Amino acid sequence: MSNKHQDICEETVYKTVFQQYAKNIRNYLLAKCGDVSLSEDVVQEVFLKLWQKCADIRFATVKAFLYRVADNILTDQFRHKKVVLVHRQKLSINTVNDQTPQFQLEEKEFKEKLEHIINSMPEKSRVVFLMNRIEKLKYREIAERLGLSQKAVEKRMGIALDIFRKGIAEK
Amino acid sequence: MEDSNKHILLAKWLEGNLTDEEVKDLKKDIDLDSLETAIKRVDNYDFPAFDENALFESIKDKVPAKTTKVRNIIPLWLKAVAAVFIIVLASVWWYFDTGTTVIASNGEIKTVILPNQSEVLLNAGSKLTYYTKNWKKYRRMKLDGEAFFKVSKGKPFIIETSNGTVEVLGTQFKVFDRDNLFEVICYKGKVRVETKSGNLEEILTKGKGVKVHNNRIVKIEEKNTKPRWIDGISTFAKASLKEVFDEFERQFDVEIEIDDVDLKRRFSGQFQNNDINIAIQEICASMNLKYQIIPGEKKIIITKSK
Numbered sequence: 104m105s106n107k108h109q110d111i112c113e114e115t116v117y118k119t120v121f122q123q124y125a126k127n128i129r130n131y132l133l134a135k136c137g138d139v140s141l142s143e144d145v146v147q148e149v150f151l152k153l154w155q156k157c158a159d160i161r162f163a164t165v166k167a168f169l170y171r172v173a174d175n176i177l178t179d180q181f182r183h184k185k186v187v188l189v190h191r192q193k194l195s196i197n198t199v200n201d202q203t204p205q206f207q208l209e210e211k212e213f214k215e216k217l218e219h220i221i222n223s224m225p226e227k228s229r230v231v232f233l234m235n236r237i238e239k240l241k242y243r244e245i246a247e248r249l250g251l252s253q254k255a256v257e258k259r260m261g262i263a264l265d266i267f268r269k270g271i272a273e274k
Numbered sequence: 275m276e277d278s279n280k281h282i283l284l285a286k287w288l289e290g291n292l293t294d295e296e297v298k299d300l301k302k303d304i305d306l307d308s309l310e311t312a313i314k315r316v317d318n319y320d321f322p323a324f325d326e327n328a329l330f331e332s333i334k335d336k337v338p339a340k341t342t343k344v345r346n347i348i349p350l351w352l353k354a355v356a357a358v359f360i361i362v363l364a365s366v367w368w369y370f371d372t373g374t375t376v377i378a379s380n381g382e383i384k385t386v387i388l389p390n391q392s393e394v395l396l397n398a399g400s401k402l403t404y405y406t407k408n409w410k411k412y413r414r415m416k417l418d419g420e421a422f423f424k425v426s427k428g429k430p431f432i433i434e435t436s437n438g439t440v441e442v443l444g445t446q447f448k449v450f451d452r453d454n455l456f457e458v459i460c461y462k463g464k465v466r467v468e469t470k471s472g473n474l475e476e477i478l479t480k481g482k483g484v485k486v487h488n489n490r491i492v493k494i495e496e497k498n499t500k501p502r503w504i505d506g507i508s509t510f511a512k513a514s515l516k517e518v519f520d521e522f523e524r525q526f527d528v529e530i531e532i533d534d535v536d537l538k539r540r541f542s543g544q545f546q547n548n549d550i551n552i553a554i555q556e557i558c559a560s561m562n563l564k565y566q567i568i569p570g571e572k573k574i575i576i577t578k579s580k
Contacts, residue, residue: 121330129324139322143329150333152387159389159406168391175385175393213315235288236316242289254282261281264288264313268304271312 111165112157120165121150127238127248128173134233135226136177145180149173167250220270224263231256232263280304288313373405378419380527383503388413392431393424397503399524420450422501425463437486438469447478448501455517459483459496502544509544518557519576526550533577535563 109116125146132142149172153160160168221229234245242260246253283300286292292300300306378384378396386394386402389409396402400419408414413431424446425431433440435451438458445463450456458467460478467484468475474491476484483494502509508521516537519530525547543560545553551567554574558565566575 118330121333122326125326125329126324130321133321143324147329147333147336151336154333154337156387156389159409168387171391171393172387175387179383179385214319217316217319233321236313237319237321242285257282257285258278260285260288261278261283264284264309265281268309268312271308 109162110157111153111160111162116162117154117157120153120162120169124166124169125150128169130238131170131230131234131248132173132177134230134237137222141177141180145173145176148176152176166248170248170250216270220267223270224266228259228263228266231259232267235260373403373407373416375401375403377401380524388415390426390428392426392428395422395504397421397501397524398527417449417451419452420448420503422446422448422504436470438467438474441466441468446500448483452520454488456486457483457494459494459501461496461499503547506547507544508547510541512540512542515539515541515561522553522557526553528572528574531573531575533575535576535578 111117111120128149129142129146132145133139136142149169152172153165153169156168221233224232230249231245234240234248235242240248242253242256245251246256249256280300280303283292283296284304287297287300287306297306376384376386376396378398378400380399382398384396386396386404388394388404389406390413392413394402397420400417400421402415402417402419402421404413404415410429412429413425414434415432416434418436423431423433423442425442431442433442433449435449435456437451437454437456440447440449440458442463442465445465446461447463447465448457448459448461450458456469458465458478460480460482462480465478466476467478469486471489473489474484474486478484481496483496485492485494503525508525510518510521514537515535518541519532519537522528522545523530528550539561541557541561543556545556547553554565554567557563558576558579562579564577564579566577567573568575
């Protein structure tokens with residue numbers, strides 16, 4: 104069966120779309136705003152909207168739709184609250200637990216420093232940085248997901264790296 | 275080394291896309307070794323876990339049961355259309371299509387994504403109703419208030435307001451229709467505007483606009499690339515105080531009571547939509563007025579100074 108003409112209104116197709124994109128969109132939103140519950144709320148809204156409009160969206164271009172709707176809803180939420188949201192990126196550590204207390208303390212300090220540096224990055228650079236380092240995506244993949252040229256992604260990443268190295272060198 | 279060049283080289287270095295020669299060169303300015311060590315530590319981190327299945331279940335709960343839904347047998351496709359076209363509106367026909375309505379209440383700005391991905395930003399206190407019934411032949415909607423449109427190429431795109439009709443092809447423009455005031459500004463592409471009374475029929479290109487008030491027509495030159503209310507700033511160029519306070523009421527969702535002030539006076543300036551105190555202060559200072567905010571009642575009283 105050709106992929107292009109699948110009907111998103113069919114539950115199995117809709118579910119496939121969800122499984123393919125929900126996590127990516129959520130991580131993208133998380134990279135943007137740093138708020139876990141806000142990101143998940145927005146993902147929910149995005150997919151509800153997809154269901155609403157399932158008859159009008161082509162399977163082949165559903166990704167662009169999802170990212171665009173996600174951006175708009177996130178922006179709307181910020182506007183509606185009339186507050187400038189402070190980005191508070193919370194990361195969780197993947198390392199093994201049996202480390203010395205000294206090591207754990209150092210790791211905790213590094214984590215705080217890292218979060219602080221990430222929060223200070225401009226949004227565009229931060230998003231690319233996180234997608235590259237945390238989600239482990241290559242620049243080409245990031246470019247594809249965000250609809251940018253690879254060069255644009257590299258530029259944003261470079262800015263992020265510059266801020267990162269300067270931040271790490273402090274104190 | 276030029277800054278933006280340095281950034282791209284840094285990024286390429288990290289992904290292993292530089293030649294040994296280029297790396298040597300870069301090392302002269304930047305301590306790549308400590309950067310590499312620090313970056314490796316970042317690799318240990320992850321985003322907080324995401325329970326996909328739980329979210330899917332909660333979406334299923336929110337979705338109304340679907341009965342038979344009208345499917346598009348013919349897939350939607352977009353084609354470039356010739357720039358000149360004629361509208362023939364059969365008014366009777368519209369009544370049988372109830373359309374989808376979106377409302378931006380006072381104090382909020384709403385984004386609407388139309389079928390085939392055109393976008394509309396609705397300013398506070400505005401209503402948009404769009405009719406998808408014949409969307410494949412013409413894209414038609416009604417606007418009451420103010421909105422910024424980003425239209426994708428395709429079939430004719432028509433906006434009806436109480437004062438006039440706007441028709442477009444692949445452009446970005448703003449339509450303002452409240453009371454007797456009708457304004458259209460084109461930010462990109464081409465837009466055709468026609469008033470109900472028939473005294474205006476005009477094609478606007480980028481940077482040009484037109485303002486119609488009580489049948490008087492004023493041409494506008496616009497330098498911005500989009501309306502400033504999108505960024506939370508309401509701007510006015512020789513607008514009447516009535517217009518200014520009306521907009522103020524919509525942005526902050528308050529009631530403004532006027533006490534012996536000439537509302538026909540002209541105001542050129544702006545206010546920001548995030549702080550009501552600063553905003554009302556600035557307007558009143560420049561117009562020599564006094565204001566009094568009534569606490570607990572969402573009301574402001576404006577009087578003459580001295």
